[in-house]
Amino acid sequence: MNPNVKKVEYAVRGPIVQRAVQLEKELREGAKKPFTEVIRANIGDAHAMGQKPITFLRQVLALCAYPDLLEDNKFPEDAKQRARRILAACGGQSIGAYSASPGIECIRQDVARYIEKRDGGIPSNPDNIYLSTGASDAIVTILKLMICGEGRSRTGVMISIPSTRFTPRLWPIWAQCRSITIWMKISQVQSRECIEEVIRFAKEEHLFLMADEVYQDNVYADGCKFHSFKKVLFEMGPEYSNTVELASFHSTSKCYMGECGFRGGYMEIINMDPEVKAQLTKLVSVRLCPPVPGQALLDLVVNPPQPDESSYTTFIKERTAVLDALAEKARMTEEMFNTIPGITCNPVQGAMYTFPRISLPPKAIDKAKVSNTV
Amino acid sequence: MNPNVKKVEYAVRGPIVQRAVQLEKELREGAKKPFTEVIRANIGDAHAMGQKPITFLRQVLALCAYPDLLEDNKFPEDAKQRARRILAACGGQSIGAYSASPGIECIRQDVARYIEKRDGGIPSNPDNIYLSTGASDAIVTILKLMICGEGRSRTGVMISIPSTRFTPRLWPIWAQCRSITIWMKISQVQSRECIEEVIRFAKEEHLFLMADEVYQDNVYADGCKFHSFKKVLFEMGPEYSNTVELASFHSTSKCYMGECGFRGGYMEIINMDPEVKAQLTKLVSVRLCPPVPGQALLDLVVNPPQPDESSYTTFIKERTAVLDALAEKARMTEEMFNTIPGITCNPVQGAMYTFPRISLPPKAIDKAKVSNTV
Numbered sequence: 001m002n003p004n005v006k007k008v009e010y011a012v013r014g015p016i017v018q019r020a021v022q023l024e025k026e027l028r029e030g031a032k033k034p035f036t037e038v039i040r041a042n043i044g045d046a047h048a049m050g051q052k053p054i055t056f057l058r059q060v061l062a063l064c065a066y067p068d069l070l071e072d073n074k075f076p077e078d079a080k081q082r083a084r085r086i087l088a089a090c091g092g093q094s095i096g097a098y099s100a101s102p103g104i105e106c107i108r109q110d111v112a113r114y115i116e117k118r119d120g121g122i123p124s125n126p127d128n129i130y131l132s133t134g135a136s137d138a139i140v141t142i143l144k145l146m147i148c149g150e151g152r153s154r155t156g157v158m159i160s161i162p163s164t165r166f167t168p169r170l171w172p173i174w175a176q177c178r179s180i181t182i183w184m185k186i187s188q189v190q191s192r193e194c195i196e197e198v199i200r201f202a203k204e205e206h207l208f209l210m211a212d213e214v215y216q217d218n219v220y221a222d223g224c225k226f227h228s229f230k231k232v233l234f235e236m237g238p239e240y241s242n243t244v245e246l247a248s249f250h251s252t253s254k255c256y257m258g259e260c261g262f263r264g265g266y267m268e269i270i271n272m273d274p275e276v277k278a279q280l281t282k283l284v285s286v287r288l289c290p291p292v293p294g295q296a297l298l299d300l301v302v303n304p305p306q307p308d309e310s311s312y313t314t315f316i317k318e319r320t321a322v323l324d325a326l327a328e329k330a331r332m333t334e335e336m337f338n339t340i341p342g343i344t345c346n347p348v349q350g351a352m353y354t355f356p357r358i359s360l361p362p363k364a365i366d367k368a369k370v371s372n373t374v
Numbered sequence: 375m376n377p378n379v380k381k382v383e384y385a386v387r388g389p390i391v392q393r394a395v396q397l398e399k400e401l402r403e404g405a406k407k408p409f410t411e412v413i414r415a416n417i418g419d420a421h422a423m424g425q426k427p428i429t430f431l432r433q434v435l436a437l438c439a440y441p442d443l444l445e446d447n448k449f450p451e452d453a454k455q456r457a458r459r460i461l462a463a464c465g466g467q468s469i470g471a472y473s474a475s476p477g478i479e480c481i482r483q484d485v486a487r488y489i490e491k492r493d494g495g496i497p498s499n500p501d502n503i504y505l506s507t508g509a510s511d512a513i514v515t516i517l518k519l520m521i522c523g524e525g526r527s528r529t530g531v532m533i534s535i536p537s538t539r540f541t542p543r544l545w546p547i548w549a550q551c552r553s554i555t556i557w558m559k560i561s562q563v564q565s566r567e568c569i570e571e572v573i574r575f576a577k578e579e580h581l582f583l584m585a586d587e588v589y590q591d592n593v594y595a596d597g598c599k600f601h602s603f604k605k606v607l608f609e610m611g612p613e614y615s616n617t618v619e620l621a622s623f624h625s626t627s628k629c630y631m632g633e634c635g636f637r638g639g640y641m642e643i644i645n646m647d648p649e650v651k652a653q654l655t656k657l658v659s660v661r662l663c664p665p666v667p668g669q670a671l672l673d674l675v676v677n678p679p680q681p682d683e684s685s686y687t688t689f690i691k692e693r694t695a696v697l698d699a700l701a702e703k704a705r706m707t708e709e710m711f712n713t714i715p716g717i718t719c720n721p722v723q724g725a726m727y728t729f730p731r732i733s734l735p736p737k738a739i740d741k742a743k744v745s746n747t748v
Contacts, residue, residue: 002522005653008660045472048465062440065667066432072448091422096633098419133507133637136662148376259470261666263507279379286382288510291665292635293439 017042044352046258051325054257054318056311057300060086064095064296078309086296095292101285103131103266104292107299111266114302118216119231128269130280131298133290134260135214135251138267142210142247145280158207189224189349195232203244211248214265217255220327221349230270246270252297254352256319264294264301326352391416418726420632425699428631428692430685431674434460438469438670452683460670469666475659477505477640478666481673485640488676492590493605502643504654505672507664508634509588509625512641516584516621519654532581563598563723569606577618585622588639591629594701595723604644620644626671628726630696638668638675700726 017040024038040048047053056079063069063083070080089106091097102108108131112124132138147155202209211229219226229248234241251265269277305311330348337345337356345356360368391414398412414422421427430453437443437457444454463480465471476482482500489498506512521529576583585603593600603622608615625639643651678693679685704722711719711730719730734742 001650001653002519004522005519005657008656043472045465046470047468048471050466053468053470058440062436062443065439066436069436069443074446090635091419092424094421094427094635096427096631096635097421098417098634133665134662140661145376145379148378257470260472261464261468261470261663263663263665276375279375282382283379287514288508289635289637291507291637291668293667294665 044254044258045260046254046322046326046352047260051258051322052318053259054315054322056305056315056318057257057259057297059311060300061293061296064293067093076310078305078311082300082303086299090292095296097292099131099289099292099295101287101289102281103129103290104295104299107131107295107302108266110299110303111268115228115230115268119228119234122231122234124230124268128272130267130269130284131290131295132249132251132265132267132284133287133294134253134263135212135249135265135267137263137290138247138249138265139210139212141280141283142208142267145276145283146208188346189219189221189226192227192232195227195229196236199229199233199236199240199244203240209244209246211246213248214251214254215351216250217323218326218352219350220330221347224349226350230268233270241271243271245272247272252294252301255301256322257297257301258322259297262294262297263291264296264298265290266298330354418628418632419634420628420696420700420726421634425632425696426692427633428689428696430679430689430692431631431633431671433685434674435667435670438667441467450684452679452685456674456677460673464666469670471666473505473663473666473669475661475663476655477503477664478669478673481505481669481676482640484673484677485642489602489604489642493602493608496605496608498604498642502646504641504643504658505664505669506623506625506639506641506658507668508627508637509586509623509639509641511637511664512621512623512639513584513586515654515657516641519650519657520582562720563593563595563600566601566606569601569603570610573603573607573610573614573618577614583618583620585620587622588625588628589725590624591697592700592726593724594704595721598723600724604642607644615645617645619646621646626668626675629675630693631671631675632696633671636668636671637665638670638672639664640672704728 020038020040020042023033027033027036027038059075059079060082063075063080064086067083067087069075070083085106086104087093087095089104090099105126108126108129111129111131112126115124116122130138130141132141143157147157149155199209201207209229213226213228216226216228229246233244233246247267247269249265249267252262253260253265269280272280305315330352333354334345334348337343337354342359342361343356344359345354348354394412394414394416397407401407401410401412433449433453434456437449437454438460441457441461443449444457459480460478461467461469463478464473479500482503482505485503485505486498486500490496504512504515506515517531521531523529573583575581583603587600587602590600590602603620607618607620621641621643623639623641626636627634627639643654646654679689704726707728708719708722711717711728716733716735717730718733719728722728
């Protein structure tokens with residue numbers, strides 16, 4: 001067996017999740033507890049927590065899955081048009097055909113246009129867009145491309161802590177030159193100044209930057225704003241925008257969509273050496289292609305209904321309701337935590353996680369030490 | 375950059391595909407050729423080649439994507455029942471929620487029941503079933519789990535040649551003890567005797583067997599029959615069935631479905647050491663979950679309409695038509711190849727590929743030698 005597999009640790013589904021599963025089982029079997037339900041807050045899974053899918057997205061997906069519905073007058077015309085356009089870009093006009101390995105060409109173009117619009121006109125080239133099986137998959141692809149060596153000569157990865165996606169022990173922080181920086185939004189929205197500082201640091205130390213931007217629409221706090229790493233990079237001038245290597249990630253799993261199950265996402269690659277990029281293209285080719293329903297969904301996310309289209313009003317209403325509810329839940333979570341003795345929690349500025357500080361009583365710490373569970 | 379990435383070779387999308395892309399481009403730009411169209415036969419992509427999706431599968435997928443359609447009287451009751459059952463097994467009753475990492479529990483149970491039925495009652499345990507992002511993904515997962523070491527001590531992988539999935543140079547054949555055997559159906563249907571021989575060889579040499587069985591429904595030739603490795607293994611008695619380690623793979627991409635774009639599949643693991651299996655479970659957990667639409671589709675493949683259900687007649691009619699057309703195309707391909715001077719082709723017994731022998735004229739070989747393209 002590969003010994004590296006044994007070394008992997010994965011806290012998101014680790015001992016706390018196992019305990020939750022056990023408690024759920026006990027409750028099902030009729031055990032009496034001071035609670036009746038276990039709520040899984042270990043992973044951002046909006047639909048599992050009751051968030052309703054956005055009608056427009058699902059209408060287009062149903063039309064793509066079963067094109068006979070294109071004749072059905074229950075579906076709005078703009079949903080049908082999107083479905084027709086996506087199907088026309090699929091082999092044999094079917095989402096059951098393989099796509100090109102980096103994703104369907106017209107969806108990569110739509111992603112590039114979305115990024116340009118989001119970043120105030122900074123150009124985006126569809127050739128730099130790779131669609132993926134969710135953001136995690138794209139991140140793993142880049143890490144696979146980059147990480148090599150053993151022991152002290154192994155490529156290092158710097159991450160922000162706490163983080164939901166990577167546990168500290170999985171990617172130890174090694175101070176090295178040929179290392180990679182991953183920055184993740186963790187309920188704190190990064191300020192423009194902070195991003196600039198990261199970019200300057202990356203340039204000085206010749207680091208490859210990876211920006212996990214899947215929460216770009218989940219910014220709640222007053223005065224906070226989403227700044228993409230790419231936009232800041234380009235606004236810092238050619239000294240940076242021509243040299244600093246960046247991969248940024250987005251997905252269909254979070255924000256107002258919350259469509260984790262579809263495993264749709266993309267990455268944009270900036271300033272990557274063309275020969276390395278050719279290797280990246282080969283690497284994604286071996287994986288055949290990302291799931292096509294996820295690609296279709298991503299297309300709708302980057303290309304939502306426009307004000308002159310019939311689905312626009314409902315779409316905006318549903319999107320606003322979801323984002324407002326998430327903001328309200330974030331506020332409630334912070335408030336609730338702060339009412340519990342021994343727990344303090346910072347305001348949640350964005351995303352979907354809180355990282356409250358828990359002050360454990362000395363007796364609990366002593367007991368954990370004795371039972372070796374520290 | 376990781377030097378192992380540079381070493382990867384991938385013939386399925388290699389120089390011949392690049393030449394095809396170039397020819398397609400030239401044709402689009404109006405170049406005159408002795409042909410008007412390029413047909414891509416490098417990868418089994420049925421829908422891209424005009425095969426129509428099976429109505430029942432797509433109806434259920436549309437219902438899962440947009441459950442408002444459950445109120446629509448255009449859909450047959452059995453399709454609605456399947457959709458309701460799948461949705462009930464999803465977090466928040468949405469295919470947009472993450473599933474458990476090894477796949478939705480009730481779908482793993484359905485897969486186990488399908489295998490039991492297929493193999494004449496040999497038991498299958500849902501705990502041994504892992505759903506995946508297509509068969510390739512499952513194969514890569516097992517290889518990742520197994521392959522380690524460097525140089526001559528590296529785990530070896532034996533494959534049958536020719537093969538569509540792995541190029542010989544990618545997985546050189548090293549004769550070693552701790553190696554893995556992959557057998558792939560390549561238009562020849564393996565006889566029961568051949569499978570028995572492989573199993574005996576695996577037992578003697580302590581090999582881990584991987585059986586790529588994605589073409590289990592694509593058997594055309596008279597007198598040929600699909601034998602699963604698991605069935606043969608169990609029929610060889612406890613000396614084999616209690617010891618030989620086996621992973622077998624299936625997917626939604628081939629057979630009568632041809633739904634490659636959904637990236638759905640499963641693997642069944644037999645006789646794996648429980649500690650290694652725990653590592654496998656951890657490995658798939660890090661990947662979050664396979665695409666849920668692909669899982670839903672797989673459920674329909676292993677649990678198709680039954681004779682007492684309203685969709686049965688259409689389903690069987692469509693399935694038979696697809697399989698008959700594939701058999702006819704296989705026969706035609708063989709016939710056509712054998713009419714061309716210098717090309718000989720064996721009968722296609724199953725699957726979707728021919729491997730004709732091309733006798734190149736000595737002058738062509740000499741020219742290739744000079745231009746270094748041998």
